[in-house]
Amino acid sequence: MTEDIKKVKELKSLSIRKLKEKVNEIKNELDKEEQKIITYSKNFTLSLSNYCQNQCGYCFYNYRIAKETGEKNVVLIEDEKIDLIIQNAAQYGCKEALLMSGEFPDSFQIVQKD
Numbered sequence: 487m488t489e490d491i492k493k494v495k496e497l498k499s500l501s502i503r504k505l506k507e508k509v510n511e512i513k514n515e516l517d518k519e520e521q522k523i524i525t526y527s528k529n530f531t532l533s534l535s536n537y538c539q540n541q542c543g544y545c546f547y548n549y550r551i552a553k554e555t556g557e558k559n560v561v562l563i564e565d566e567k568i569d570l571i572i573q574n575a576a577q578y579g580c581k582e583a584l585l586m587s588g589e590f591p592d593s594f595q596i597v598q599k600d
């Protein structure tokens with residue numbers, strides 16, 4: 487087992503309170519300038535379906551809005567489109583995917599059929 491994996495396993499076993507203490511401990515060991523560094527993970531969103539059992543008036547996952555504006559709904563994203571989105575994201579150096587959909591899209595027959 488590598489040293490990094492051991493550290494991750496150790497951190498996973500901590501309670502939230504202990505984990506916060508550990509993060510502060512590590513942060514305090516850094517130089518003042520390094521403490522200001524903000525890290526991020528380049529990511530992209532993959533919207534699997536824009537059907538949601540709720541219909542919030544402001545939300546992309548409310549399938550009724552697309553109908554009203556003449557846009558096309560994403561009943562269930564096609565495999566080819568997923569491949570294309572992932573390839574594009576990889577070209578931009580994304581390391582993380584956020585998989586999204588509305589709540590219980592499979593409660594709609596149209597999504598079940600797709």
Ligand code: SF4
Nearest residue numbers: 538540542545547588
């Ligand atoms: S995804 Fe959330 S915000 Fe959007 S319609 Fe569904 S419940 Fe509302």
